[in-house]
Amino acid sequence: MLHIVDDEEAIRDSLIWLAQSRRIEAMGYDGARPFLDMLGTDFAFNPEGDCLLLDMRMPDMSGAQLFDALEARGYTRRMPVIFLTGHGDVPMAVDSLKRGAFDFFEKPFNDNSLMDRVQEALRASLEAGDQAQVQARLDSLSAREREVMDLILEGKMNKVIADMMGITMRTVEVHRAHVFTKMGVRTAVELARLLK
Template sequence: MKAEPERIVYVVDDDAAMRDSLAWLIGSLGLKVEAFASAEDFLAALRPGRPGCLVTDVRMPGMSGLELQDALANTESLLSVVVITGHADVPMAVRALRSGAVDFIEKPFNDQMLLDRVNAALARSFTTYDDRARRADLEARLSRLTARERQVAERVVEGRPSKAIAAELNLSLKTVEVHRHNIMEKLEVASVAELTRLFIDAA
């Protein structure tokens, strides 16, 4: 089984003292931390498809934290975002949360509260990562089927007996049974119930 990626937190803040403080605080959880002075530097180093947490300030020279959040959304990033700022207002918070941020935190903030939000963000990111990996596995398994096997499988899942499937697809009963055997083998399932669950999960 593929090993789960390392849990990592990215910190983006143009204030060097705040950046170092956040990196130290989050690193105290035993998490790997990578810190960047600008959104542009972070995007240049970003590895797409990797789960993790992004902690970003809102107001920075160049691209803002909210603009960074929008840029990540356009890449279908798996990162969960925690936005921090010393200049919060309601519209800004609403925009960040509607864009998918886990939380919007005002400075000065309680250290434990930030750590709790980071852990929540990581949990959400890795849940999304696991879901995508599981769906990719299901799609890869289904792609092993021929067009005819897919037709037979769909009818098996609908609860139709082999004789009815044979009549509908103009096949011999023996051919349908061979297809059923190959379907179970290719999809690595041992029962019609497992086959049905696979099709439901892949829908």
């Protein structure tokens, strides 16, 4: 989902049309407050990725201020931000890039270049979501399961793991089964691939 925050209706509408012409679902907001209000409801990240096109200069709350608010809430890790700037805003946009914005485009911009970059940002959003899921799975492991997993990833066999940890082979097998279940894999190879 492409979220477009721009106080100029004509620009917002043309960006929505441009996104939809590329088969990208898009939603427009006429300022930072309506966008924050939407996030405050039952917002869930889109399984196909999220990206925010954000105008730098808006009344009430600037794009930079909204970016700071989103960053403080942890949204920018899963929702890459692309700034749209007027020529006087370039230093502010460069500063935002240094703090984690995905990119910025100066108005007027090349439509194809912008949409190509939006698609890259949506892919990055998906990857960040995948990483967040893997991290959540890792966080669900007990310390002992984590220890067994690390030894599995080193290529150690159950008997060796049992000897190293001072536990029975049956206990290793139980921990191994829990690791595989919690991580959503069936084999050590799948586990290694997931964590690479």
